[in-house]
Amino acid sequence: MDDLKALSTLARVVESGSFRRAALELGVAPQATSKTIRQLETQLGVRLLHRTTRKLSLTDEGARLLAQVRPALSSIRSALSELRAAHQDVGGSLRITAPRSVGQHLVLPLVTRYMDEHPDVTVDLELEDRHTDIVEERIDVGFRMGAGLDRNVVARRLLDIQQWVCAAPAYLERHGRPHGWDELAQHRCTGFRPVTTGRLMPWEYADGDATVHADVAARFATNDVDAEASAVLAGMGIGQIPDYIAAPLIEAGRLERLLPAHGSERIGLYIYYPQRAHLPQRTRRFIDLTVSSLQAAHRP
Incomplete structure (x- = not known):
């Protein structure tokens, strides 16, 4: 059993005053909420709640347990809320790497436009012609000429360069x-x-x-x-x-x-970034701006 989930469910049941209201708030069935509390009681070997048809109340053991874990649960909820807000917020720091010439001519104008549109974002642009491991070096977005990208990144071809x-x-x-x-x-x-x-x-x-x-x-x-x-x-x-x-x-x-x-062969310019299901909004918006702007400007 997931102890953190069980303790969080106990706190929600007590705060809401019923299994049904707690289940609605948690997005689960009332039977699942009741089952979680019973499993927690069985694991601890004590009764945590007095149950009647009209009322729920904590036992002495339940009250002592909840008094100890409530501050930690509150801190966890606060941390999760802050993380969700940060994910939805466009503010923060964005680290970008690109080859020197590509960075000067193609990326820097995009960064200028992006910062005008998102004044709460700070940008660190690293111009290097060497290979950069963006995961190891904690880079948000990279640019690279040609193929041969690492398996642990997402790569999108932006345009061809000749x-x-x-x-x-x-x-x-x-x-x-x-x-x-x-x-x-x-x-x-x-x-x-x-x-x-x-x-x-x-x-x-x-x-x-x-x-x-x-x-x-x-x-x-x-x-x-x-x-x-x-x-x-x-x-x-x-x-x-x-x-x-x-x-x-x-x-x-x-x-x-x-x-x-x-003319020479056409070499692809790629934008690449770590494989993450939920990119921060500041990263996602820069990627979207880059893809739309460069592909539109260099469309045949």
């Missing part, structure tokens, strides 16, 4: 425009060296139905996506830039897209 070959108009004026992939060897190029491997990433491009990975000599290399984009903007060379950075710069005339038929 690498575009780009250059600044000033660079093209000085050095000309490549018209085929093989001509890149005659140009200055930039490269990305992820901190997770320390090795220069090969460029990826489509060749018909095949995806090719090619090493491109980089005159300038960096471990930061935004630094590479800034170098390309400055006319330092031709680079492969994520489309979420390149698209607005191309629209503004600050970059030009080259070799559009040779």
Whole structure:
């Protein structure tokens, strides 16, 4: 028998004055309430209630027991009420992790909007290109490129990201425009060296139905996506830039897209969070905002 449930039922019966009213408050059948009290009496070996057709009253043993457990029951009820209120409340702290570039360009604008809509929430945004175990590090929401997510998280694909070959108009004026992939060897190029491997990433491009990975000599290399984009903007060379950075710069005339038929494979950007049946409202609302905003903004 569940001792806590039994003691709580005893207190509710005494407070309400009848098994029937207690059963209604507890959402169970009156017979179940009566049975719980009988089982508790049998377990303790004492009678706890005097029962008549008109009235219920505590025995001396029942009164002593209830006097001892009532403060604890009251504390438990209060704690549960506070937890329910906290779950329904949007206030509190929200911890988010994302790759640096994704965080700067895609996540930070969402966080700004979210905080405007929910002024009682504080946000801790951690920008890291390394793998983050959100369960171990007590993170509420994470973002990650590509698959390979842990089994103990829920992951939702937000959008596809593609690498575009780009250059600044000033660079093209000085050095000309490549018209085929093989001509890149005659140009200055930039490269990305992820901190997770320390090795220069090969460029990826489509060749018909095949995806090719090619090493491109980089005159300038960096471990930061935004630094590479800034170098390309400055006319330092031709680079492969994520489309979420390149698209607005191309629209503004600050970059030009080259070799559009040779785009990279599309890599999924995922939002992920711990497997919990009842997420706090602050977490759920941020997830909903993210999914609706990013999928709408990047819908084909």
